[in-house]
Amino acid sequence: MSKTKVLIITYYWPPAGGPGVQRWLKFVKYLPKFDIDPIVYCPENPSYPIIDESLLAELPDNIKVIKQPISEPYRFANLLSKRNSKQISSGVIPKQKKQSFIQKLLLYVRGNFFIPDARKNWVKPSVHFLSDYIQKHAITTIITTGPPHSLHLIGLELKAKLGVKWLADFRDPWTTIGYHKALKLTQSSKEKHLQLESEVLNTADRIIVTSTNTQKEFESKTKRPISVITNGYDSHHIKKPAKDSAFTLAHIGSLLSERNPIQLWEALQELINEHEDFRSVFQLKLIGVASDDVVSTMVNHGLKPYIQNFGYVNHETAIKHQMASQLLLMVEIDSEETKVIIPGKLFEYMASGTPILAVGPEDSDVEKILKTTNTGQYFYYSEKERIKSQILSYFEAYKSDTLVVNAIGLEQYSRKALSKHLSEII
Secondary structure, three states: OEEEEEEEEEEEEEEEEHHHHOOOOOHHHHHHHEEEEEEEEEOOOOOOOOOOOHHHHOOOOOOOOEEOOOOOOHHHHHOOOOHHHHHOOOOOOOOOOHHHHHHHHHHHHHHHHHHOOOOHHHHHHHHHHHHHHHHOOOEEEEEHHHHHHHHHHHHHHHHHHHHOOEEEEOOOOOOOOHHHOOOOOOOOHHHHHHHHHHHOOOOOOOEEEEEEHHHHHHHHOOOOEEEEEOEEEEOOOOOOOOOOOEEEEEEEOOOOOOOOOOOHHHHHHHHHHOOOOHHHHEEEEEOOEHHHHHHHHHHHHHHHEEEEEEEOOOHHHHHHHHHHOEEEEOOOOOOOOHHHOOOOOOHHHHOOOOOOEEEOOHHHHHHHHHHHOOEEEEEEEEOHHHHHHHHHHHHHHHOOOOOOOOOOHHHHEHHHHHHHHHHHOO
C-alpha cells in the first residue's frame, strides 16, 4: 500500500533549539511507521534565537526537506540592539517598568507592523513556491504549525487556491497567549489578529491543539473539529547518570520575567535558614535562559550562594540533568491565559523518573496531568506553606534514599503513540 504524502509547513527545524522544534521532529520520525510520508517545508536562512546542533543527529534517514529563503526583520533590529532583538525573538520580555526605550520601540514595531508576527513576509513567496510543488507532487494534505502563526496564513491561502486538505496545528493559542499583552498592540492591531485567527479557525479542515483548555477556547470560536494531541516524550539511548549527591532542584527551560513565584523563593529561604542539614546540601540549578528579573528576585531572597546557572544547554545535556537532579521545577505564569499551556518539557520531566514540583495557575492542564500520572505535586502561587512542607518531605525522602517516582499511564504520552493518533486524523 502506498503511503499518504503530507506536507508539513514549519518554521522551527533542526538546528533550531528549544521546545518549538521537538514536536514535529518527533512526528516526522514516527509517521512513516503508520503509512504517512512526511515532507517538511521550512526556511532556508532563519533567525533562530536558539541553536542546538545535536538535534541534527535525530533527523530521520531519507526525510524529504525543502527550503526557501525568508526575510526577517530581526536582522534589521539587530542594528539597534542585538541583545534586545534576540531576547524578544525568543520570548524573554522584561517587565513594563524595566523596559528601555529601545525595548519599547522594538515591541511596538513587532506588535503593530508585523501582524501576526515577524515571519509574515514569508507567506506570499511560500504560497507561490508551494502551489507548484503541491500540484507537481500530487500532495493532497498539508499541515501548518504555529507559532509563528504566519505559517497558518500559508495554509489559508493554499486551501483557497488549491482546495487541499488542511490541518492547522496550534502549539500555543493565538490571541490569548500571554505575551500579546506585552506587544503594545493598538486597537486596530488587536482586531486584525482576531480577524486572522477567526479565518484560520473557520477555514482549516481540522484544528489540532496541545491542551484541553485550548480546545475549550477554540470551541467557542469555530465549529470545525478540534483534536487534542499533546506534546510527549521519546525514547533515547542516553545512559542514566548517577543522581546528584546534593539535594538539587533543577529548572530546565526558559524562566521568563513573569514566571517568578516569590512564595517559592521565600519557602526555600526559610528552609535554608531553619534547617542546617538542608542548607548544607541544597542547590538550585537553572538550565536554560533565565530572566534577569527572576534571578534578581532569587538573589534578594538569599539564594545566590545556592544557584548554579548553566545557561542554555543542548537537548541531550538537558535530559541528563533531568535524570540526575533530585527534583525538577516547573513554573508557569500565574494568569488565566497560561492555564492552557502545557510545556513540552513536562513529558520529558515525567519520563525522567525524577519527582516534579510545579507552580502555576489554578485549573491548568499541567495540574491534571501530574495528578493522573502520579509524577509530581502542583501548587498555586499563594501556597507557600504547602510548598515548603512538600519540599521538606522530598528532602526527608532524599536523606533516606527513598525519593522515587511511581508513575502510571505514561505510555499515552509517548511520541510513537501520539504519532499514531495523528496518523489516524490524517
